[in-house]
Amino acid sequence: MCKKTGTTIGRLVVLAAVFNIFSPWAVAQTTDTLTLSQCVEIALKNNQNIKNKRLDELINQTKIDETRADLYPQLKAKGSYQYYPSVPKSLVSSAILGGPPSEFTYSEFQVPQNIHFAADFSWQVYNPAILAALKISKISKVMSATATKEKLEAVVYDVSATFLNIQINELQADLTRSNIANLKKNVALTTQLFNQGLALRSDADNLNVSIVNLETVLSNQLNGLNQLYYLLKVYMGLPPSFVLCIEKYVQDDKIYIPALETDSSAYAKRSSYLSLKQTGDLLQLQRQSIKAGFLPTVNLIGSFGYSGLNTEFNFLKSYNSKWYPINLIQLNLEIPIFDGYKKRSQLLRNKFELDQNQNTLNYLRNTLQMEQMNAVSTYEKYVKDVEYQIKNLSLANKLYNQKQLEYRNSTASLNDIIAVENTLKSAQANYLNALIKLKLAELDLRKINGQLIKN
Template sequence: MRRIFPGLFLISLFCAADSVAQETVALTLDQAVDYAIKNSAAARNARIDVEIQQAKNREVTGRTLPQINAQGKYQNYLDPMKTVLPGDFVGAPGTSVIIPFSVKHNANLGVTGSQLLFNGSLFVALQARDALMEMARNNAVMKEEDVRVQVIKAYRALVIAQRQFEVLKSSIAVVRKGNADLQATYQAGLVEKLEVDRNSVQLNNLESDSINTANGIEVASQLLKYNMGMEVNTPIVLVDSNLDGPVADADKLLLRDLPYENRTQFNVLKSALRLQEYDLKRYRFEGLPTLTLTGNAGYNYSAAQFDALVRARYLTSSFYLFQLDIPIFDGWQRRSRVKQAKLNVEKAANDLENARIGIDFQTKSAKIALTAALQTLESRRRNEQLARSVYDLTNKKYAAGVGSNQDVILAQGDWLNAQNNYFIALKSLLDAETDLQKSLGLLSK
């Protein structure tokens, strides 16, 4: 059993040497959350989605601006199309001549511009830009909320695991000292070997538990860094190790109640409803005429020889036109799209109403869970204090020679079990508090 801790010591030295080149990062809870918002993949992708939506909106705006294109074209008739004409056209009556429609080499340069003057669907798309941006931003906020919840829970879980490990180390130190005293007493022939073995068994169990807890701390640390988007080999130190503040504020949270608009999920569904209404309006406006202005100007060159093309006399051309497209009958396609859009609006309204009910349910459930967690934590705290009192009294009786070592071992085991139950209840309370904060919309910024 004595070889266990030297082995852990060597592992710790190896890990320390491996990370010596990396600077340890000290993190408060707020710093961990801020780091995650900036670096986690989910939060970064959510911000990218906002930028993508901005680009899409600029694309829609671009459709309202003039569209200008330049074109250059060269055409070589390897065998021009021909026609047969009477010779009278060329002063040879009674004969026929073959005349090509075009000379061999042709080129033209031109510029075409168009301006959309009115289009019902585009008009609605312009109106929907703000709603689309609001939707993208709300989705980003919702992603960030999820990141905050994950980081807060992981941070506090790591703090609790570290506190558990400190308790185990203290208990091991006490048991190891008692074991050394028992060994000396046994060597003097004052106690039986059975008591020494019992104490050794307890020490072995505690050391085994400490190894498992140390492994749990490492896993919890990796989980926290993963949720933060931090390199997992970066050494970190948690600064906010005192959890009394969140525990003291938990009961105050039960009195909070905020409007639905504080919930990001509700705002996302509101934006979705607005977008469905714009979609319905867009299909209705498809029945309106579309008016477009188009203009063109260009140069045309023709020559029988290619080298003469650049010296050939050019011909100019230009025009502009107004084009009015009036939809008359499309086989009731637009009517079907309008009906689908109406049903989608109805579905979105149902989702929004269901979100109200769901938020009420989530908030009520979270408050019930937090209330139960507060009661459980208080019960576990009293039980831990009582178990510690029993252990202290049993230890004093044993030191005075009126108790047995077996009673001390049992009392210490009960105390450690009570401490473990307290830490479990503490984590449940902190998780319930975080869930209620999210349900109330307190984690959105």
């Protein structure tokens, strides 16, 4: 985690501006800090889940190639060697050799050695199921690409939200350090007033207790920051031991970012909607594949080879060195007639699945449109909240400085100081809470409008 510098109370109003940390073209101000865009870039390259999604795309491409291979002719070579130390005999009727039909004799119908080698050829001349399977493989690849895009958006969102939380929590820790520093100044001032007989020893003790309490708060904040850094490293695909430092919250010339323009049809670009729509396309292709089962198939096969025989063992040599060709050309036609209504049941199930998909698609469209309207209203609400909290924080800071001056002049009591300190801390907490909600609302709005990543 980066080293932090103290932030004075006088800078609170300046820091109260809300900054556009989502610009993908921001540049780190120092070589040892990373901007949000740089963190996102690292995450998109290193995140293991994204790598797996991209591998899924490659896997689906191999499935397409595998299915397409069935459209091409298949050719293979084969050979066999067979030798009988004892040639099998068969019982045949003597009538074959001119004897009485009631008698039988044993005869050999083959020789001990048989050698055969051939080249086999096969080709699916017409098979609609293969074409349907190829289309299904292609839509599966498209669905895999959509899943990758959805994972990219999720990683960008997680990195951005965690990055923002770190920045706001670092600002909160800086404010706590500033409050501790101010309390220590008040301890010194109270001690001076005590020496002048204008304050009690218990006043300084009360302030020291407040310092210890704030130091405990700071310790918890720093521990939370460490955990956020670990989480950010995981999203970025980095080991927890990696030394990571992000840029601090930087002033912008705008109090807030104007609400993004919204498109009522933006839901159609959402990955979740596209994925469900592509599932419907897949079901349609599966329906075509089922219907293809009603069509005939034509298959051409061929075998071209030679066979050699021998009456004795002589490896790779035929009788009288003669080899006899064995060739075959065969055309197979297969026509489905009756399958027990199997495909009819498959088509009926497919229809129900398509109806389910359409119902879910309609529900998702309404849900996404509702999310978009809610995101816009939520963003506008938090813009107003931040503007109000900036004014409130400025007023609390002004009141604190005024009471500090009165305390130095002995016209305000320690209780007054403690009260305004509590008011200031409450104003700081309310401001930071409103600020983080605003930035997350902006992030949600970008997500809903499909603007987290470039296409």
